[in-house]
Amino acid sequence: MRAGIFAAFVILVGAAVLLLVFGPITYVREAREFRPDPVAATAPPEIRMTDLQPGLPLPGPNPNTGGENPSWYERNAVALSEGQRLFSAMNCVGCHSHGGGGMGPPLMDDKWIYGSDIKNIYATIVEGRPNGMPSFRGKIPPEQVWQIAAYVRSMAGLTPKQASPSRPDHLQAKAPEASYPEQPPAGGLIPPSATAPQ
Amino acid sequence: MRIGLLVAAALLLAMPAGAQTATPAPNSVAPANAAEGDWVLAPKDYANTRFSALDQITRDNVKDLKLAWSFSTGVNRGQEAAPIVAEQTMFVVTPYPNILYALDLTQGGALKWKYEPRPAPAAQGVACCDVVNRGAAYDQGRVFINTLDNHTVAVDAKTGKEIWKVKLGDINQGETMTMAPMVVNGLVLVGNSGGEMGVRGWIQALDAATGTVKWKAYNTGPDSEVLIGPEFTPFYEQDRGKDLGVTTWPPEAWKIGGGTVWGWISYDPALDLIYHGTANPGPWNPEQRPGDNKWTAGIFARDPQTGQARWFYQWAPHDLHDYDGINENVLVDLEIDGQMRKLLLRPERTGYVYVMDRITGEVLSATPFAAVNSSKGVDLKTGRLIENEEKHPVLGKVIRDICPAAPGAKDWNPSAWSPLTKLLYIPHNNLCMDWESVETSYIAGTPYVGANVKMYFGPGGHGGEFTAWDPIAKKERWTIRERFPVWSGTVATAGGVVFYGTMEGWFKAVDAESGQVLWQQRLGSGIIGQPVTYLAPDGKQYVAILSGVGGWAGAIVAADLDARDATAALGFVNAMSELPNHTTKGGTLYVFALP
Structure with missing residues (x-):
């Protein structure tokens, strides 16, 4: 014994x-955050909507891509699929369809009226935009806004293919996000060698 | 101005004898102080015939039609409006931002004034199907328009000064206003849009002089709010009972149940009744609203002075496929089986031309005018649409090949009736769809739809048709096939010519008898507007049409949608993926005349 x-x-x-x-x-x-900020903490990140500026560039990193980097969400399959679920649950799908647009503009194309960085998209969701985008400030917890913002980027092929959603269990509206030709996300997450033809 | 009207009237009298015999439809009572050469309401007359007794342009000379003048509206969204003609002036209202232009017809269309209501830009985000407006209305020196952000406005026709402006709805509840106002006996009748946003549909009557609300009737909820009282005597058993607008819904669902009024209103002065349709119930997913969902997807006859309902008929009880019931009600008196009957003709989204007794609300016949497999006909005993169980949406399952598709066999774009040929000219769709119901939650001010839809062209592989329909023989006389859905209105004239436009941008004149295309002209952008014809101060007959593609069907071009997503624009984009190869955005008024 x-x-x-x-x-x-x-x-x-x-x-x-x-x-x-x-x-x-x-x-x-x-690393997973099990107690993310509540709804009340929805605050827009420090960003700017254009790279055009008077005079010399500001010192320091680009606020859109530098600093505390929330791009974790778009490299994470769980966050992206949660974003996909929330995109329907919060009725985003009613206006933007499955990326092709309708009442709202398309999200799967390469035109970004209010910026394509994840922080820009976060700000668009939280602040709303004057021509019809409602403000979700105080309605969706920040964690979930990041997830939706990350999913929105996946619709345009701006997220890593391994993480992007594949075919959903619904009417086939379009080719799954994971099948899109991958575009290198802003901020240099993937070295050029990784996106070059193998 | 008075003299001008007199001159116009004199010219009318001086027209050839043919014009004298070409009287309008029996019920085509022109609104007060409107000359036959004018076009004061989008539907032309109370009966919604869209028939003009003008006959200078005929089937023989229409081939010589030439551009007289044009005017850019400065707005590149879907132009669904009918130009309005009164007081030697043309009034054109644009899509959002709903600018109202007055164009001087004595000066070849020179800009007289413009009125800008400045609607809230955010309203664009709750407009389901492009930011359209279906036209102004003129009565007694005032021009009335609805704005996308739920205001009804009265403007002085001479000066362009605002007389009154009242707010009737809330964009935060998903409401917008897109319909053309109707004016009856000093009352401006207007309704809301937003059946895809979970709004509660209503129609209101405003005092034309002050904008004061005279009555407001909801199309869901308790009888007291629907304005159902002792006068209400529907023809069919299924529409009788207390508070059906509550009891045919799950608890509280009627509060967000749709039944909007964004289409056409007719008026019969002899019976003193108005007729208006009610749009689809919300959400689209029918499993979230068991019951007949009254009083959506149907038609009301109401007393215009009090709003009290007289009868109701439901095209699609418990609507399964987004078959809004807001199309035009064409009031005609015709002989059926040797008897003169007061009728209401209704080409409906369900795919049937309904011939109804407009006194009682009885359906005399319902005959398919397009490909239909979503239903198997209308039971004339009970009045009920006979559903095809195979095409019944089921949560989480894709039901394929449903005809007609969600925009119906025919959407809002109005038909025209010629009392000379006794034919109804129907511009319509040839669309089918795949439909998957999905669960949706109500969030005020956001879409409340719950369906993934994918549309495509129907049998024959073409998207639209222009059909001349004989309602007595219950069959088509002729049909012209078009590549895309025919999303424009139409006008029939005493000259034996019928006008309509295509989404590629062809404006066409066809022979009212044979359907032969007599003349066509390519315009700047696709046509989804309503053609009108009028007598200008120079005594000549003109034809006017707005070009500018858009609306639900043309949103792919007007809003730059991405066709890789088949479900874009509630599934319409899949059918319209070729449209960007045929036309681009626009917003121009074209006016044609003989040389």
């Missing part, structure tokens, strides 16, 4: 040592 317990102890310690030594190398656990 004793020997059995000792053997189990040895195996456990061994496993712990192995995990400590090799764990971080083989697997990095995805």
Whole structure:
């Protein structure tokens, strides 16, 4: 009996040592926020809607892509599929359809009236826009706005293919996001070599 | 001005004898102080015939028709309006931002004044199907328009000064206004749009002089708010009972149930009744609203002074396929089985031409005028549409090949009736669709639809048709096939010519008897407007049409939609993916005359 317990102890310690030594190398656990900000904390990020500026460029990184980088959402399949679900649940789909537009402009094309960076899209959802985009400030928690913003980018092929949604269980409206030719997202997330023809 | 009208009247009298015998339809009572050469209401007359007794332009000389003048509206969205002609002036209202132009017909269409109501830009975001406006209305020196952000405005026809402006709805509830006002006995009749946004449909009567609301009738909810009282005697059993506007819905669903009034209103002065349709129930997904969903997708006859309902008939009880019931009601008196009957002709989205007794609301016949498989006819005993179970939407399942598609066999774009040929000229669609119902939640001010839809051209592979229909023989006389849905209105004339336009941009004159195309002209952009014809101060007959593609059908061009998504614009884009190869945006008025 004793020997059995000792053997189990040895195996456990061994496993712990192995995990400590090799764990971080083989697997990095995805960081998930389990208590994201509540609805009331919806605030627009610091951004600008155009790169045109009077005089010299401002020092420091581009506020749209630099600083605290929320682009995590668009590299994460769970966030993108949550964004896809919310895009229907919050009735975005009623105006923008499955990206082709209708009452609202298309989102799957390469025209971005109010900016294509994830922070621009976040701001568009939260602030609303004057020609008919409603303001969702105080209506959707920030975490979910980021997820929707990331999904909106996936509609135009601006997210990594491995993370983009594949075929949904619905009427086939269009080719799935994951099948789009991938465009390198702004901010250089993917080195040019990765997007070049193999 | 008075002298001008007298001259116009004298000219009318001086017209050839043929014109004298070419009297309008029996019920085509022109509104007060309107000369036959004028066009004061979008539907031309109370009976909604869109027939003009002018006959200078005939089937023999129409081939010589030439452009007289043109005018750019400066707005490149869908131009669905009918130009209005009164006081030697033409009044044209644009899509959002709803600019009202007055063009001087004594000066070849020179700009007299313009009135800008400046509607809230955010209203564009709750307009379901492009930011259209279907025209102004003229009565007693005033011009009336509705704005996209739910205002009805009266403007002085001579000066362009605002007389009154009242707010009737709320864009935060998803409401907009797109219909052309109707004026009856000093009352301006208007209704709301927004059946895709979970609004509660209504029609209101405003005092033409002050804008004061005289009555307001909802099309869902308790009888007291629908204005159903002791006078209400519907023909069919299914429409009798207390508070059906509440009991035919799940609890509270009638509050967001649609039944808007964005189409046409007719008036019979002899019976003193107005007739108006009610649009689809919301949401589109029928499983979220079990019941007959009264009083949506039907037609009301009401007393214009009080709004009290006289009868009701439902085209599509518990509507399954977005068959709004707002089309034009053409009032004619015809002989059926040896008896003169007061009739109401109605080419409807369900795909049938209904011939109804407009005194009682009885359906005398309902005959398909387009490809229909979503229903198997109308039971004339019960009045009920006989559903085809195979085409019944089911949550999460794609039902394929449903005809007609959501815009119906015929949408808002009005037909015309010629009392000379006794034919109804119907511009319409040839569309079918795949439909998947999905669950949707109501969020005020956002779409409340719950369906993935994908439309395509129907049998024959063409998108639209222009049909001359004989309502007595219950069959078509002739049909012209068009590549795209015919989304324009039409006008019939005593000269034996009928005008309509195509979405590619052809403006056509066809022989009212044979359907032969006698003349056609390519305009700047696709045509979805309503042609009108009038007598100008120079005594000549003119034909006017707005060009400028858009509307639900043309949204792919007007709003630059992306055809890679088949469900874009509620599924219409899939059928219209070729349209951008044929036309571009525009917004121009064209006026034609003989040399």
